[in-house]
Amino acid sequence: MSDPDVWETMRTARAIRRFTDRPVDSELLIRCLEAATWAPSGGNQQPWHFVVITAEPGRQAMAVGAGRALAAIQRVYGIDRPAADDDSPKARNARALFAVHDGAADVPAAVLFCVKDQPLTPELLLGASVFPAMQNFLLAARASGLGCCVTGWHVDAADELRTALEIPPEWHLASLVVVGWPDGHHGPVRRKPVAKVASLDRWEQPFG
Amino acid sequence: MSDPDVWETMRTARAIRRFTDRPVDSELLIRCLEAATWAPSGGNQQPWHFVVITAEPGRQAMAVGAGRALAAIQRVYGIDRPAADDDSPKARNARALFAVHDGAADVPAAVLFCVKDQPLTPELLLGASVFPAMQNFLLAARASGLGCCVTGWHVDAADELRTALEIPPEWHLASLVVVGWPDGHHGPVRRKPVAKVASLDRWEQPFG
Numbered sequence: 001m002s003d004p005d006v007w008e009t010m011r012t013a014r015a016i017r018r019f020t021d022r023p024v025d026s027e028l029l030i031r032c033l034e035a036a037t038w039a040p041s042g043g044n045q046q047p048w049h050f051v052v053i054t055a056e057p058g059r060q061a062m063a064v065g066a067g068r069a070l071a072a073i074q075r076v077y078g079i080d081r082p083a084a085d086d087d088s089p090k091a092r093n094a095r096a097l098f099a100v101h102d103g104a105a106d107v108p109a110a111v112l113f114c115v116k117d118q119p120l121t122p123e124l125l126l127g128a129s130v131f132p133a134m135q136n137f138l139l140a141a142r143a144s145g146l147g148c149c150v151t152g153w154h155v156d157a158a159d160e161l162r163t164a165l166e167i168p169p170e171w172h173l174a175s176l177v178v179v180g181w182p183d184g185h186h187g188p189v190r191r192k193p194v195a196k197v198a199s200l201d202r203w204e205q206p207f208g
Numbered sequence: 209m210s211d212p213d214v215w216e217t218m219r220t221a222r223a224i225r226r227f228t229d230r231p232v233d234s235e236l237l238i239r240c241l242e243a244a245t246w247a248p249s250g251g252n253q254q255p256w257h258f259v260v261i262t263a264e265p266g267r268q269a270m271a272v273g274a275g276r277a278l279a280a281i282q283r284v285y286g287i288d289r290p291a292a293d294d295d296s297p298k299a300r301n302a303r304a305l306f307a308v309h310d311g312a313a314d315v316p317a318a319v320l321f322c323v324k325d326q327p328l329t330p331e332l333l334l335g336a337s338v339f340p341a342m343q344n345f346l347l348a349a350r351a352s353g354l355g356c357c358v359t360g361w362h363v364d365a366a367d368e369l370r371t372a373l374e375i376p377p378e379w380h381l382a383s384l385v386v387v388g389w390p391d392g393h394h395g396p397v398r399r400k401p402v403a404k405v406a407s408l409d410r411w412e413q414p415f416g
Contacts, residue, residue: 049405197258
């Protein structure tokens with residue numbers, strides 16, 4: 001395993017939505033999950049739990065969530081299934097989007113990131129104790145050559161996932177990340193420039 | 209600038225609570241904020257905004273939040289100011305904790321991470337579109353030799369920060385990160401092992 005540069009890793013950790021049939025071996029997943037645990041959390045409480053999904057009950061629950069999520073995406077963004085002969089970038093993006101949702105039950109693996117409820121902590125703040133871990137996982141996966149896609153399927157099939165994976169009620173489902181060997185390439189992310197999203201001391205004073 | 213290994217960067221991005229007087233120059237902050245923008249967000253909407261705090265109004269608001277946060281930490285965790293001659297690890301940790309709170313108005317710099325409200329999105333899920341960016345920022349800072357400490361001061365002085373920095377009402381304050389040149393060293397984080405926080409397919413089945 002080579003040791004990639006941290007900047008390059010972050011800059012090219014683009015969402016991957018198509019995977020080869022090659023299985024993701026447990027050792028590699030564990031290595032990426034260990035990187036997840038290196039993230040900060042409130043008071044270093046580490047109130048996170050990661051459920052790796054490979055068996056059928058979890059897969060079926062994911063497929064339910066993906067079906068509902070796809071319907072919502074189509075409704076909100078007005079995206080239709082592209083014609084088979086349409087090879088425009090827009091059509092190719094849409095095709096990858098449909099492919100990952102349609103194939104939710106057959107993804108190589110997935111990880112459900114959970115965070116324990118803390119009664120006095122606002123819900124947004126709970127995220128500070130689990131999403132940094134998810135980001136470390138994504139970067140570790142990218143550095144290992146794996147591809148990931150962060151989904152919202154857990155929102156659309158929370159009950160089904162809780163039942164399938166036996167999640168205790170005091171744990172929130174934070175995110176569901178699909179992981180596998182990329183069918184295609186990692187590449188640079190596309191983002192707004194810093195000056196559009198950063199300010200110095202006052203909101204209206206751009207920085208960058 | 210050397211190009212550090214991504215694994216080493218993640219493994220040693222420990223919270224830093226003591227800083228030298230050396231200022232953090234803007235170019236370096238912008239470089240770390242650019243890394244923040246490389247993070248994923250829901251639908252790649254990038255609903256984030258970063259406010260760098262260097263001027264007095266923001267500093268005073270931070271100090272208010274730090275004072276309240278420290279009082280809460282002392283109450284909840286029962287931590288007292290250590291005696292001046294106590295050189296135990298516990299006392300040294302406590303001393304660093306008090307130092308960063310007492311010196312909140314004088315930290316080299318800070319960044320307030322904000323996320324735009326999305327009416328149909330659960331609050332926890334909003335965090336998926338800002339905390340990965342924060343984590344990229346922390347890793348970029350670590351890779352650059354800077355030290356950071358994630359605080360909850362924004363929770364304790366939300367109104368004061370909103371007023372001082374002129375934050376629009378539809379933006380949530382997600383986290384407040386203090387940043388500077390470390391007085392001391394980066395070092396390995398201490399975390400629970402993967403097998404304690406990961407499961408395979410069923411919650412009660414450990415993985416790792």
